[in-house]
Amino acid sequence: MTEITLAVNGTAKTVDVEPRRLLADVLRNDFNLSGVHIGCAHGACGCCTVQIDGVPRLSCLTFAVQCENVEITTVESMGGPDATHILQQAFKSEHGLQCGYCTPGFIMTLAPYVDTMLAQRRMPSDEEIREAMSGNICRCTGYHGIVSAVRKAIGDQLGSEAAA
Amino acid sequence: MKADSPKHIGARIQRFEDVRLLSGAARYIDDIRLPGMLHCTFARAHTAHGTILEIDTSGLADLDYPTWVFTGKDTAGLSMKAHQDYPEMQYSEQPLLAEGKVRFVGEAVAAVLAEDAYKSEDAAEQLFIDCDPLPVVGTMAQARDASLPPLFDGWHSNVIVQRQMKGGDLEAAKAAAAHIIKRTYRNQRQAGVPMEGRGVVAHYNNADRVLTVWSSTQMPHLVRTYISEELDLPESRIRVVAPDVGGGFGVKGQVFGDEVLIAWLAMKTGRPVKWIEDRREHLIASIHARDHEHTLEAYVSADGRLLGLKADISVDNGAYSTYPFTSAGEPGMVGKVLPGPYDFQAYEATFRALATNKCSIGTYRGVARPSAVFSQERLMDDIAAELGLDPFEFRLKNIIREFPYKNVLGFTYDPGSYAESLELMQTLLADDVAAAKASHASDTTRVGVGIACFIEQTAHGTPDFTRRRTPIETGYIAARVEMAPDGTVTIDLGLQNHGQGLETTMAQVAADALGVLPSSVYVRHGDTLTTPYSVGTWGSRGGALGGGAVHVASLKIAEKLKAIAAHLMQTTPDEIELADGQAYMRSAEDRFIPISKLARAALRNVDQLPPGMLPGLEAEQRQDGPRDGTYANAVHAAVVEIDVPTGKMQLKRFVVVEDCGTILNPLVVDGQVRGGVVQGIGSAMFEHFVYDEECQPLTTSFADYLMPLAPEIPNIEVHHFETPTPLTPLGAKGLGEGGAIGPAAAIGNAVANALGVEVRETPLNANAIWHLSAHLRPAE
Structure with missing residues (x-):
């Protein structure tokens, strides 16, 4: 030991x-x-x-x-018990999860990716988003909702920065 | 309903279950931990077929920690019995731990327990299983070879069951045919492979003599019944809990021997026992699916009308019959569904299950239909090609348009949108069809378009299971709805939710019936202590039957609320409307009583109740499926691009037009469709359990068993028709499986279209495409 x-x-x-x-x-x-x-x-x-x-x-x-x-x-530290992190909220609104088993892994993989895109002030293409999650397997969603969630998390932040 | 109050059924409501899943607070099977718990590791067979000579456990004595070991001698007589009551079916049992023989690589031979999972794994490594090999039955051809020994003593051959089903005059159809088209199609072995594997925890409480079993299952009540029967325990003192379940897809929709065994071990050792399946175990010894070969012979008139169909269906079942759908379930389902959405009245199918030394076949999303539809829809394209007809035109010529329709086997189809779906898809694909045609002059880049048109019998009722004589016996789903004194609602649901969004959709259903908000409805499920007896979540019955049960039970409570409100407002119940948390008077909407006040009257201030009314606000409903189920329909389309020099295929577009009747929540419906489609793409292009000639499994990790990853998958376009069925309370048809049924056929047809070849089998992986496109490359 x-x-x-x-x-x-x-x-x-x-x-x-x-x-x-x-x-x-x-x-x-x-x-x-x-x-x-x-x-x-x-x-x-x-x-x-x-x-x-x-x-x-x-x-x-x-x-x-x-x-x-x-x-x-x-994942417990991302948005607390109410899952308030922008990416967690986007997973919820875009149906980026079903059984939830792979979900913490996707959140931990994609949260830094969202941060990188926001730092570059850039909306990636769907192909780029899909490449960014190529090390994670989801068996339920077919990835569609997860791609939408990443796009929404980035888009909402870029939008609110532009509005501010 | 009050004109300005929103209807919750049909609304795109975000899921209530998401927060716990997103925050890490969900509790899956491996999160169940009990004081004093022992961990179980199975020592598994390395030989595909052999006689057990000795299980040497002496190595355990060298370990410096306590261990417990059990073999088939200890569990003698305990087994999984999954027999369909057909006279032709040969009977087999799967011992909880192998007795005398092993019949596939991965079969559990011994259970080794220790106080830590790392230690039980180390200890299991110490066991030596000495097996004398027997000749291996490795293929369907070998299973039909009379010179090889049967897998079980007393069997006459390795044909587990062979039966026929027929309708109409096939000889007359053949005689009238201008074209006879015969083809053989093949689908590979694969499985559902949820991201969470299986697992069981059991604990026997000596004080109250209650056995509690936690299992990652889709059917907790059936697990309870089987354990009760096998271990001879009163079912009233068994509690089975399915905690959060990390995907099921049918894999977890059977009762497994390990669920009985872990319960038995907990009673035997007097300690809680836990077994968590690892990924290798899951891939070799949990459940496999598909592995079909179909030979179809179609009889077609000169003007392109389908007159009749003859089918010969074989399924490589593996070693054992699984409970409760049995070895006959998979091939029998092919025979049942092959008539599909087309209008013809002569049919004959011979189906058989063959025993081999492989992991057993069980249910996986679509159950036999992905294979049946691959064959049916490849055949439709092959016929169209032979007759020089456009695939859409040929299907539209033969599609069923009048409902209700009685098919050749006597099943009645309720109304759907078969022709409309085909026509919409034809419009959606017009540009792709033109682009594909233009590419067919090229020897470098080929585009192909393929469609699959199908129906799915969903939410089958008891008569369907009675006809099949399976141990499942019935198909109803129960819900118990209760309103508390504060007006909030609890649904105890006989379904188990593992991704389908039932904690949200069922709340929507109750909310509309009771005039409350969905957020005030708490849906509990998965625990036999609280939920009414039901068959579980499988067979696309959640929305149709679970939703129906919640609706009817909620209406019973609503009736009582209206009677109380009418009494308090001095009017009649039919004058009362429940909406927005209030009971309104229809004729005077400014007169209302909060529903919470009615609930309090029903349960606390019972002196306010109408004379003679008993206190309480609860109701229960068991919703059985219609006699022949309710038929959902869909058309799937794939557009592929193939780079001929390299054989690389890209899926460019995937489109779904589907009709599941009433849509409870479009967010959930689209999610179910898309998720199913991508599993179907896995069936079409990637996934394959491979065995070598000694029946050693070669695909034992995710490095070898390839599931679709995000970069290979396009966004999935989904379009809807909504034809409510008169056969379920809300008009909903089954939905969960449909997405997985069409892709193999659509992609198969797209490849055939792109390359100008006939496609006879899946998976259409890189190797297959390379070979199918060889004729377009210059000879080397």
Whole structure:
């Protein structure tokens, strides 16, 4: 067992884990973050995506002991219990989710993408949006609503900036 | 209804369930954790067919932590029994843990338990399963080869069941035919593959003698009944809970041996037990689907009228019969649905299920129809080509236009928009058809347009299951609706919601009947402790039958509210209108009483009730499906572009025209259609469970089993006709599966059109397109 201190969603906590333990399992079991979902555990579906220092990473391909001295963010920190983040709200209005199992992974992958587009003040094409989510599998929606949600989140922000 | 109050049915209301799913607060099966819980890992067969000589568990003694191990000897006699009461059907059982023989790679042989999932996995690795291999039955041809041994003792062959269904005079149709067109079509093995795998947690409470089983299932009541029967426990003391379920698609619409086994293990060990399926297990040992071969022979008149159809249908069933739809379900469904939307009155189908050493076939969105429609609609194009007719014209010549229509097997179709949908699609595609034609002179870039026209029997009622003699037996959905003293409403729903939006659509239905806001309606589901007995969410019955049950039950409460309001306002109940949270007098809309006040009268201030009326505001309705179901219809169209030098195919456009009767919520309807379509695109172009000649599975991860990713998929265009059915309370027809039914046929026809070849099988992956386009490349 190894003692490590992880900074998760802005709070540091020390836990005792086996070196082989996956970040996904430690976040789910030791930090009680049930929004981290495991879809394949071999790095192919993106369900378990979290952010490490703001960058989307697969928590099923990452050992917890690799994650000291970084900032880990999960879906729970995005918009709180009411899911108020602009991308979460856009997923809701555009029907970008059905069963919800892949959804946290998509949110954690696409939120930084939305930020990048907003920083560039640019509306990407549908092809670009689809490419940005090519590491995540959704089995329910056929991706249509997710593409619309990304477009809406970016469009609403660009629109309100233009109006301001 | 009060003229200015909004109607909630048909409104594009955002889903109430979304916030918990988006915020990470949802609770899926792996989020169930109980004190003292043991984790189960299955040791699974490595051999496709063999006799178990020994299961060596001695390695467990070397571990420095406690373990528990159980094999088929411990669970002897416990099994999954899924028998359809046909005299021709050969009986089989699937032991909860293999007994004596293993029959497919991945079959559970032993259950190993430890206090941590990492430890139970390590411990399962210590087991050595010694198997003496038997000859493998790996293909449908081998299953029909009498020289290979049957999979089960006492069987005469590996043909599990073979039956016929027929109607009309096929010989006369053949004699009258100017054209006889015979083709064989093939669909590959694939499955629903939800993003959340399966999983079970069980706990037996010794104090109240209640067994609680959490399972990622679409049918909690059927799981309860099966566990009760198999473990001989009173059903009243079993509670089955489906928590948030991360996708089902029919995969989770059967009762599995592990659901019984985990319950048994919890009772045996006296500890809560949890099993969470990993992805490899899901891909090799959960459930597979499709894997059909159909030979069709059509009899067509000189002027292009379809006179009759003869079909021979085989399904590679894998090793066992699954509960409750059985091995006969899949091929039988093909025979039943092949007559489709076309007007002809002579038909004969022979269908059979064949046993092989593979994972068992079960239900997946569309159940047999994606394969049946692939064959039916490829055949329609092949006939049209042979007769020199346009695919639209040929279909319009044969499409059913008069309703109700009694088909060749005696099933009655309720009204739909078959011809209108074809005509609208013809208009929508005019430019693409022209572009495709223009490209056919090119040897580098080919464009193809293909359509699929189909109907779907949805929301089947009890008579349909009685005819089929399956263990499912019935198809009703129940809802219990209750209004609390503050006027808020609870629906306890017999459906299980796993993405369909039922927590929203059912609230919309109750809101309209009761005159309240959808947001004041709380929909509970998935827990047998609170919900009335129902068959679960499958077979496109949620909106049609669940919605119907909620509507009728809510109207019963509305009647009582109106009677109370009439009493308090000194008028008659038919003078009362419920809307916007108020009970209005029709003749004087400025006179009203809040519904919350009526609810309080019904439950607290009961002295205000009319004389003789009993307190309470609750009602229940069990809504069975119509005798022959209600028929939804659709036309799908695909436009593909093929780069001949590389064989790369791009799906440029996908269009749906569909009719599911009354639309409860367009947001949800479009979402269901689009999601289904993309699964159908997966069937058409990507997904394939591959076995080698020893029946070893080769597609055991998402690196090998390819599902559609966002960049490969276009936006899906959806157009609607809305023909309400007279057969369900709200006029809604089934919707959930239709999207998945058409794409293989539409894409198959598009490829045939683009390349000028006949397409006989799926998947139309890069390799297939390369071969199909070979004639357009210069010979090497």
